Amino acid sequence: MRILFVSSIIPYPPVRGDKLRIYNIIKQFNRYHELKIISFVKNEEEKRNAKNFKKAGYNLTTVNLPRITGIFNLFRMVINKDPLQVSFHYSKKMASIIQQETRQNNYDIVYFHLFTVAQYCRSVKNPYSIKVFDMTDATALYLQRYLEIIRNPIKKFFVKFELARIRLYEHIIKIFDVTYVCSMVDLNYLRTRIPLINIRHFTNGVDTDYFQVEKQTYKKHRIIFVGSLPYYPNTDAVLFFAKEVFPKIKISFPDAEFYIIGSNPPEEVKSLASESIFVTGFVEDIKKEYLVSEVNVAPIRFGAGIQNKIIESLSLGIPTVSSKLAVESFDEEIKKFIFTAETADEYANMVSKIFNNSSIRDSMMIECIRLIKEKMTWEKLVNTENIYLESLVEERKKTKLNNKID
Known part of the structure; x- marks a missing residue:
């Protein structure tokens, strides 16, 4: 198949949730099909990332969207009802490139990644392409869910304003042949x-x-949190754990350490650093950080989707x-291997339970490793959707042939 990917982000390096997802999907599809990727670049760092992505062998076209242009685009909200983030990503050049690509090339699939570029589905000129x-x-x-925890009345007003626009804009789903979400909770919502839409669970x-699991001696009482820290649910989770949970753990385990790992930590996270709290920023080998830790924590209090840090x-x-x-989106047979908590006391008790029982890691988690490899590898997940999309393409080809005959 020939597939055109359109994204608001460069899928490289795969260091946060949205990049991680599209990078691995593209990586798997690239093994079987002819791919082209079109993406925005917003700054010099993204331009460097685009060059490295091209060096890895991917066919990438970029569209410049400087921050000042995106901010200027927000004035469009005065005359239309698009959400803020959709208006920010408006680009005549992006629309023109997609029109040209889909007019001149016979793409079987045009794959739009993320809410912000769904607007460009109207630029697809081949009526037989699967969108x-x-x-x-x-x-x-x-x-x-964010609204439920906001206390600032001004912030609450603007979030309500954006939410109302997003609820209207969501109906753009009806234009697509298939929509993917990574969580059954999101799918059911x-x-x-929006009834009668073709939406699929693609976790x-x-x-x-x-x-891959390696023999690695872990450090007793080392706790890890991993996540992109500009993403506010991660910032909120880290602040909650460091300020309300970790002091309780230190009472029983004074040598406990808490490592906060993720790119671009905001000042309020950096300020948490102490003799026992380490804010590392980006690390090259995230696997090593997991393996040398005794416990991973994900105290996410609001958000949607599924947590890569847990997988x-x-x-x-x-x-x-x-x-x-954070675990509501996992299959029941995997959920049983995840310890859950809500209050600071519950988190402290659960972490302490793991600290006091080495058999949890040594025996109980072995079955979990097997299940993840059986059900949640990118190769398996993408292959399932590859088969499904190929069936849609074949049906569309039959429709095209019948139309020619008629």
């Missing part, structure tokens, strides 16, 4: 709001070529303590 929308998360569900996976840690057999919200 795919990888929404990943239900954005409205994310903002709805969208089906309730996130793990790259088992990289995340990765489970694939390596690292016990994880998480909020119930």
